[in-house]
Amino acid sequence: MLVAMLGPFRVHDGRGEPVELGGNRVRTLLARLALDVNRDVPARTLIDDLWGEAPPGGATNALHTLVSRSRRALSPVADLRLCSEGLGYALRADPDEIDLHRFERLAARGRDALREDRPVEAVEDLRAALELWRGDPLVDFRGATFAEVATTRLERLGRSALTDRIEAQLRLGGHADLLDELARLTSVHPLDEHLAELRIRALRAAGQRAEAVACYERLRRQLVEHLGTEPGDRLRELHLALLRDGSADGTSSSESSDFAQHGPLVSGPNGGAAPTGAAPPRPMSGFVGRERELSQLEHALREARLVTLFGPGGSGKTRLSVESASRITAQRVLFVELAPVRDGHDLSSAVLTGLGIRQAPRLDHGQPGGDSLPRLVETLASEPTLLVLDNCEHLVAAAAQLAERLLSRTPELRILATSREPLALPGEKLLPVGPLELPDDVEVAASSAAVRLFARRAAAARRDFELTEDNTAHVVEICRELDGMPLAIELAAARVRSMSPRRIAERLDDRFRLLTRGNRSAMSRHRTLRAVVEWSWELLTGPERVLARRMSVFAGSARVESVAEVCSGAGLVVGDVEELLADLVDKSLVEAVDEGTVMRYRMLETVRVFCAERLAAADETAPLGRSHAEHFLAFAETAAPLVHSREQLAWLARLDAEHDNTMRALRWALANSDAEVGIRLAAALNWYWSMNARHTELTERMRDVAALSGPAPAESRAVVELVSRLYEDSSGWSERLGASLEKLRETDAMSRYVYLGLLEPMVWLLTERLDEMADSLRRAAEHHEPWPNAAAHYARAMLAERRGEMSDGEQHADRAVAAFEEIGDRWGMAQAIASTADFHSLRGDHEGAIGKLTESVRVLRELRSPAELVPQLARIGMHRVRMGDLSGARSELDEAFRLVGKTPSSHRITVTYGRMELARAEGDIGAARRLVHHAEADLVALGSPPHPMMRDLLLSFRIRLLLDEGDVWGARELFGGVLGGEEVVPGRPMSAVLTEQLARLLLHEAEPEEAARMLGVAASLQGVLDRGDPDVREMCTRLRERLGDEEFEQLRASGAELSVVDCHAELRRVLGR
CATH class of the missing domain: 1.10.10.10 (Winged helix-like DNA-binding domain superfamily/Winged helix DNA-binding domain)
Incomplete structure (x- = not known):
């Protein structure tokens, strides 16, 4: 060791x-x-x-x-x-080289052997476990919190192992060898009923009946004197058996007179016993939330005679039942706590005891407690009654049997049960009790039940605690991390005596050690977060435990097929998984989520963390992690081509549902430096990420994956490298992107990843390498799959727009729409339809552009993808601004703003830009400038901007505002170092927007000839003059007035005829003056 x-x-x-x-x-x-x-x-x-x-x-x-x-x-x-x-x-x-872990393993194995009636093996393992003890555990670290918690647990396990070993020896007939040991143990622990029971059984087996009876009487006196209670059912039944032994032997029944006098003390109607100790408890703290559940429970109790509140441990089932019971006045309410009952073989007797009714022993009955059921029926039938049976899960079969018998014999009885597992009886009304309502947003946190519960319990723990602007976000984080489970939240709130909410939130990755200081008056299994989960764990069978620990590898939820494939093997048969999963759902360890056509299964995070510990203890973390990663790699590669097909909606929905799992698989690949899994997975998911504007995945995760060394398919690595460089923003970006495109072309990656039929030519267009773009378009048009063919038309439309070939561009856009519609790709249809709006816009046909964009939005709504809707709604809003429909513009932009959320993204910047245009059109320059600041802050927050174009767009708007205010010098200063620089080529369309503003500047500086020429340069850079822009239209009108139509057209044409290189030279000339 x-x-x-x-x-x-x-x-x-x-x-x-x-x-x-x-x-x-x-x-x-x-x-x-x-x-x-x-x-x-x-x-x-x-x-x-x-x-x-x-x-x-x-x-x-x-x-x-x-x-x-x-x-x-x-x-x-x-x-x-x-x-x-x-x-x-x-x-x-x-772990076997550390004594306490070896002890726990041996003790658990011995306990399992005892449960399976293998006492020889049990004795062997339990003796070996107990021999590891050399004294008090962790004796050198007394006073340390971690040691106190561990010591309490180990002492409990040690006592349990000791009694299990004695139990096993008794089954083997070793009672004579145990008498001295049990005498010593019961003298040290005089109130321990289990040890007393073992000693009495040993004495009885050794023929020492009188000493056994005396042992019982000593225990009873001690319990009455020190605890004010009587021995439990099992001991009373054992005592009855001892007395019967004496009668059979000719012993006088008067030996039992002392016990017999403790019969019923209180008489009820018709001579029956009246309940004296069964009123529902009255909690000291107030009830929070659950208004909907209380209403449902009230209705259920009117409609059904058996109602079961079921859910995971710590979800508040008992508290909900108590609150509901406290509101009932029309009938008697009796409450029985079943958690302390260890054996359900005569549960009716235990319920009578819980009701405060003692029974006289009936020595003439053949079975101990044989009259308890009639007695219980008699008690409950005396008047209309609601009987609350709390915590039935460890006695679920016995509780179900008792409930069925009571309801069949007492017509005016209703039963409310709480359990982690349904009783599964005909007519049972099930009401699930899950997490408390969690806040959707920090701003409305104070109204959510979970946050209100934390705040109340925290205020009880520390009088000056209150929710503030500084701590609310951390409280929300705590409630979310703890799944909104009431007990866990209360345990966390108790820690505010010594920790801030921020510190509590930071420590929740070690939640089982953090949340260990519960209410001392609560049952032991509710005093720590670990104890709550352990109670449920102990009720599982061996195969259920194997599946539960292996399921911890999933993130979020999973389909049954995924659970079966990832978790089966090594002792778990794939065909058994679905039934075992149903058992875990019944026992509230797993939640079933109905998603319409399929069920998905998930664990609460606290349960998942606990099961992950068990997975690590079983040394299965590594193999299950690989199994999970390989399964979701196969899933992603199956889904990748199907998101471009008629099955697009279904597969996008599946990718949405499995996003957490695919990201966990990707993190596994990164953590284990598995280039093959990581690179193939990122390449397969790239298009899905792009469609959903998942910026973090496209930037940070792609860069992380690109850095992985090791064998991986060349075409997959080339895709990952290209995308990781696409989202860079530094000097030399265009050249590096071109090099990645060359490498991509060499691998013929388009044959594997059809989305390259669009991505590849569009990136060539972005870098102004039109010959290479033509090659990409040719390969896409000749591809054996139809999607790249459709994408080639869409890319040709973009190219035609860039060149100012409006008619040709519209034809390609229309062909792209038809081709994507034939394939069934709604995303492609929507994008192609939206591209036709650009041609209407450049002509100044805002109504036509809005019509096309509205059609695009209609198709996108079928995708149920807010990320794709946002830019189109924003564009509609901007067109309405340009045509003067400011009310309509605000409506469109407000919807886009609601959809885009508060996380910085390129789409959020697009929406903000639309709102900037609206504020400017309304004459609110101050609001427009504030919105520019917001957009620039979002751009910085993105870390790696999606493209330099975005930066130029915001800069052009700043210049617009300065020129609106007549600040010519401020506008010229902003132009410095932007146009004419080396990095202007990648942002060519945005350079055109900046050039249009340069024309406005020159007009303000009374240089109309240069302004007219700059409008021509802008047309060359963009392919056509943007006649839909009110600023451009106004400039054209003013310049025609100043120069005359003929001179204006000649100057504009002189700029429009320039090549891209000459355009940039001209810009440097003008700005360098």
Whole structure:
């Protein structure tokens, strides 16, 4: 054993020799990491656990130094490695080389053997487990919070292992050897009913009936004296059996007289016992939220005689039942807590006890407690009653049987059950109890039930706590991270006594250690977050546990087919997965989400984290991570071509549903440096990301994937490199992009990724390399798939617009629309239709442009993709501004603004630009300037702008505003260094917009000839003069008035005839004066 923690802390080398560790801090760090062996522990958690509320200055550096010292101390132990992991550290070792982990494994295996009636194996494993104990666990670290929590758990497990071992020995007939040990244990723990039961059974088996009866009486007196309670059902039944033993042996029944006098103490109607202790509890804290559930429950209790509130642990089922019961006045309400009941074989007797009714023993009955059901029926039938049976999940079969019998015999009885699993009876009305309502936005957080619950409980824990502008976002984060589950939120709120909400939110990645200080009056399984989940875990069968831990590898939800493929194998048969999944849903470990045509399955995040720990403990994290990544790589590569087909809507919906899983697979590939998986996955998802304007994936994730070294398909790597460079924004961008395009062409990637039929020629167009673009268009037009053929028409329309070939461009756009419609690609149809709007716009036909864009929006709405709707709505708004319909423009732009959200994106900047145009048209220059600031802030927040065009567009608008105000010098200053620079080519259309504003500047400077020529230069750069722009129309009118029609047209034509290179030379000439 390399690490010993069940007693004084020791580390041994491979020969069993003790290792000198040095100071206590090193020992504490190693003990803390050994508790979570092979799991990453965040640095901030280690700092809290090592130094508590008084961390040293520079705590991170102090921890780093301590880690270095610990590594030196462990150098003689080859099989113990202290590793840096992300933002924390981990101790890597075989768990069996750490005594407490070996103990837990052996104890669990022994317990399973006992449950499966294999007592020989159980004794062997449990003895081996208990022999590992050398003293009190973690004795050297008393006072440390992490040690206190672990010690409590280990002591409970140790006691359980001890009683399990004794139980197994009793089954093997070893009662005589156990008498002395049990006598000693019951003297140390005089109130432990389980130990007393084991001793009484051993005494009875050894023929010492009188001592067994005396043992029972001593326990009963102790319980009455110290706890004010009687022994539980099992002990009372065992006592009855002892008394029967005596009667059979000729023992006088008077020996039982002392027990017999403790019969019913209270008589009810018709001689029955009246409930004395069954009123619903009265919580000390107020009830928050659940108005809809309370209404549903009230209605259900009127309609059905059996209603079950079911849901995961900590969801508030008990609290909801108590609140509902407190509002009932028309009938008697009785409340029975079943959590303490360990055995359901005579549940009716336990319910009677819970109701406060004691029964006299009936020595003439053949079975112990045989009269309990009639007695319970008699009690409940005396008047209309609602019986609340709380926490049925561990006794679900017995609870169902009892409920059925009671309801069949008592017509005026209704039962409200709470359980993590339905009772599954005919006529049962099921009401799921899930998370509390979470806020959609920080601005409305205070109205959500989850945040209100946190705020109330936090205020109870710290009187001065209140929601503020500074802490609300962190409270929302806490509630979301904890899935809106009431118990978890209450445990988190209790921590505000010593932590800020921000600190609590930061520590939720270690939630099971953070949330350990619950209400001391609550049941033990509700005092810590871990205990809540462990209670459900303990109720699972072996195969259910295997599936549950393996399901933790999924992000969000998954289809049953995915769960079966990823999780099957190594002891889990693929054909069993669907039934096991249904069992996990019934037991509230997994949530079933109905998505219309299919069901998807998800775990609450807290459950997922717990199961991920179990996955790591089973040493399955690595293989399941690979299985998950490879499964979703195959899914993405299947979906990629189908998003260009008639099945587009269905596959886009599937990609939306699996987005979290595909991103988890991508993160796995990055974390494991798996270039093949990462590069193929990114290349397959690229078009989907583009269609949905997923900027982070297209920029940051693409760059990360492009940096992966290792074998990967050449065509996939070339796609990833191209896209990663497409979103760069630095000097030499055009040349690097061209080099990536050359590499892409060499691999013939278009044959695998049909979206390159559009992407490749459009990027060539962006870099002004028209010969290469022609080659791309040829290959796209000759492609064996129809989608690149349609895309070639769309790209030719763009090229024609650039060249000013309006008629040719419109023809290609119309062909693209027809081709995409034939394929069934709504996205392609919408884009091609929108491109025809550009030709109407450039002619000044705003009505025609709006008509085309409206048709495009209609098609896009079928895609249910707000990201694609946004730019088209914004364009409609801008056209309405240009035609003077400011009210209509505001309506379109408001809808676009609602859809685009608050996260910076290129589409958000487009919408803001439309709002800038509207503010300017309304004469509100101040509002327009503020909107420019917002757009520029979003551009900076993007980190890597989608294209320099966006920057030029905002700059051109700033110049417009300055010229509107007559600030000629300010406008000329902004032009400095923009036009005429080396990087002007990639932004050619935007350069045209800037050139139009330069013409306005020259007109303000009384140089009409230069202004007219600049309008020609703008037409050359853009392909045609934008006659839809009111500024351009106004300039043309003024210049014609100043110069006359003939001279104006000659000057404009002289600029329009220039090549791109000559245009830029002309711009440098004008700006350099």
